[in-house]
Amino acid sequence: MKLLLPIACGILASLAQPTHAQLHPESSVERGGAVMQGCDPSLQVDIEPVLTGPYTYAFFSTIEPGNTMVQDLVWQCYNGSFYEQTGSYCDVVFPGQAEYPVCLTVNAFDLTASMPCSTSVCRLIEALPDTSCENLNADFTIGAINGQTISFLSTTEFTGPVQTLWTFGEEPLTAEPAGTHTFSSPGPHKVCMTVVGPPPVYCNATVCKWLYLGPGDLPCDVVVDQGFVLYQENGLVGVLDTSMTSGMESTVHWDFGDGSTAAGRLAVHRYAMPGTYTLCSTVDVWGPLLSDTCNTLACVPVEAMALVTIPERPEQEPLRAWPVPLTDRLHVVAPWPNATLVLLDTQGRQVAVWTLPGQGEQVVDVGDLRPGAYLLECRSGDELLRRPVIKP
Numbered sequence: 001m002k003l004l005l006p007i008a009c010g011i012l013a014s015l016a017q018p019t020h021a022q023l024h025p026e027s028s029v030e031r032g033g034a035v036m037q038g039c040d041p042s043l044q045v046d047i048e049p050v051l052t053g054p055y056t057y058a059f060f061s062t063i064e065p066g067n068t069m070v071q072d073l074v075w076q077c078y079n080g081s082f083y084e085q086t087g088s089y090c091d092v093v094f095p096g097q098a099e100y101p102v103c104l105t106v107n108a109f110d111l112t113a114s115m116p117c118s119t120s121v122c123r124l125i126e127a128l129p130d131t132s133c134e135n136l137n138a139d140f141t142i143g144a145i146n147g148q149t150i151s152f153l154s155t156t157e158f159t160g161p162v163q164t165l166w167t168f169g170e171e172p173l174t175a176e177p178a179g180t181h182t183f184s185s186p187g188p189h190k191v192c193m194t195v196v197g198p199p200p201v202y203c204n205a206t207v208c209k210w211l212y213l214g215p216g217d218l219p220c221d222v223v224v225d226q227g228f229v230l231y232q233e234n235g236l237v238g239v240l241d242t243s244m245t246s247g248m249e250s251t252v253h254w255d256f257g258d259g260s261t262a263a264g265r266l267a268v269h270r271y272a273m274p275g276t277y278t279l280c281s282t283v284d285v286w287g288p289l290l291s292d293t294c295n296t297l298a299c300v301p302v303e304a305m306a307l308v309t310i311p312e313r314p315e316q317e318p319l320r321a322w323p324v325p326l327t328d329r330l331h332v333v334a335p336w337p338n339a340t341l342v343l344l345d346t347q348g349r350q351v352a353v354w355t356l357p358g359q360g361e362q363v364v365d366v367g368d369l370r371p372g373a374y375l376l377e378c379r380s381g382d383e384l385l386r387r388p389v390i391k392p
Contacts, residue, residue, distance in 0.1 A: 022288065023142055024188075024210045024247020039117035042066025045106050047123050051134070055094040055127045061104055068108040068117070076103040076268050080384055082231040082238055094127035095319075095386040096375065097204070101125075101231070101238055103268040122238075122266040129388075133203035135159055140193045140207060143178060150211065151180040154193060158203070162195040165372045173372045186214025188223065188246040188289070194372060202325065202390045210247035212289060220285065220294035223248055228281050228298065235271040235304040241281060243296075248287035255280045257302070271304035278302070319378045319385040326391040328367035333360060336380035343389075344375045366391065 044064040049057050061073055075090035077083060078101050094100055103122040110117040128134060136158045143153030154164050154177060166179030169189050183189055188210045197203035223246035231238035241252045254262045256269045257277035271277065280299040286292070320333040332341060334356055341354040341364065351374065356362045371391050378385045 022212045024212070024287070024289075025207075039106075039108050039110050039119045040067040040112045043068045043070075043106065043108060043119050045104060045119050045121045047102060047104050047121060049102075049123075049125050051128060051131050052091075053093075054129045055096060057092050057094070057125065057127065059090045059092065059102055059104075059125075061088055061106075063106060065108070067112045068110050070106055070108045071116075072107050074105045074107065076101075076105065076236065076238065078102075078231055078238065080386070082233045082236065084236065095384075097127055097129060097388045098375070098386070099124045099126045101240055101266050101268075103238065103266075105268070120268055122264070122268055124240075124266055128203070130201045130203065132159065132201060133197070133205075136162075136195070136197065136203045136205050138193065138195045138205040138207045140179075140209070148184070148213065149180065149182040151178055152191060152193070153178050154195070156193075156195050158195070158197060160198050162197050163371070165194040165196070167192045167194075173370045175371045183211070183213060186212060188212045188218075190244075196372075196390055199325070204388075204390070212246070217291045218289045220290065220296070222246075223287075223289055224283065224285050224294065224296050226281070226283050226296040226298050230279070230300060230302070232302065235274065236268070237271070237279070237302060237304075238268045239266070239279070239281070241265045241283070243283050245283070245285050246289065248285045248289060250283055250285045253282045253284075255282070271302075274304050276301055276303050319376070319387050321376055321387060321389060326366055326369065326389055328365065330364050330366045330389070332356070332362050332364060332376075332378075334362070334378050334380075335385070336378075336383065339378050339380040342377040342379060343369075344377065 043066045046062040048060045048062055050060065052058050059075065063070060072086060073088060075085045077085065077090060077092050079092055079094050101122060102125050103120055105118055105120040107118045138156045140152050140154045142150060144151040156162060163175060164177050166174050168181040168191055179193065190208055191211050192206055192208040194204060194206045225244040227242045229240045229242055239254055251263065252265050254267050256279055258271060260269055278299050279302045280297060282295055282297050284293055284295045322331050337358055339356050341356060342350060343352040344350060354364045369391050374389050376387050376389050
């Protein structure tokens with residue numbers, strides 16, 4: 001289950017669909033992240049992920065120094081909290097299956113400019129439970145059209161059988177190999193397909209696309225819903241664009257308010273001095289549903305604090321939940337007393353909420369839960385743990 005849904009560039013022509021029915025993959029340029037090139041461009045930096053265990057990755061640096069002399073490497077990772085680690089590689093254990101930002105900053109000496117410099121590369125990494133899940137290639141297209149009734153056909157490739165689940169906008173999940181739905185308006189409508197593999201791993205993936213049944217030239221605010229997530233630890237910030245663009249092509253630009261800028265869906269920045277800054281995101285959007293390129297702007301204040309010390313936190317017992325796949329009763333062990341359990345669907349929507357009365361094993365009723373893939377969150381104050389769960 002992906003918290004941040006898969007994004008593909010371009011427009012997919014569906015099978016035998018008329019020109020007024022357009023199916024657009026969710027689209028954003030530079031899905032993999034962004035590069036903040038502060039050094040000579042001959043310095044090439046990349047991140048190589050290696051799955052070493054369930055949701056556990058080793059990240060290695062790939063560096064071509066070019067006209068620079070590399071001095072040190074700093075990793076910025078997020079696994080429920082944002083932190084830094086130095087060295088040529090970084091080991092991370094993620095809370096569950098989702099997309100997480102990983103960034104690498106290379107500090108170097110620019111031999112051309114004769115001055116220190118740094119280049120940062122960011123990537124979105126989908127944490128998987130097993131290497132077999134890397135072979136799951138989920139996709140779908142239009143199979144048939146009858147007026148406003150559209151049938152969607154899964155073209156998923158996998159080594160084993162999969163269960164297929166569909167959502168059409170705000171409609172509930174339906175479990176069937178081919179999804180059929182009658183739409184009441186031209187849209188755009190968001191159509192999502194989730195596929196779940198067999199036990200014991202239950203590999204799963206979600207693909208979302210936008211369906212539009214009307215003429216072109218829509219207002220910008222119909223196809224753009226701008227937003228971004230801000231991760232912050234003292235003077236270190238990470239930004240992740242979460243804008244919805246109805247399948248249109250787009251670019252994202254960041255202004256950190258201190259003279260530094262970046263481009264791409266994901267970026268990281270460290271403020272040199274403490275203070276209050278205005279961090280802004282600009283999204284440029286274009287495509288067949290628009291007559292011209294349009295842009296939107298969103299800004300938030302950022303309070304950059306001086307880094308003095310980071311208090312140590314005791315090791316927390318991980319969130320435990322069983323059985324998986326679910327039955328009608330879910331057993332949960334939370335590491336904190338009076339914690340809140342939240343169950344999210346594949347769109348990040350809240351499905352159920354429970355307040356655990358104490359600490360230790362608790363039992364919650366999930367008998368009315370529809371089949372599908374979900375994310376279980378355990379919250380207590382600023383603390384957060386996650387794990388995926390499946391109901392067949």
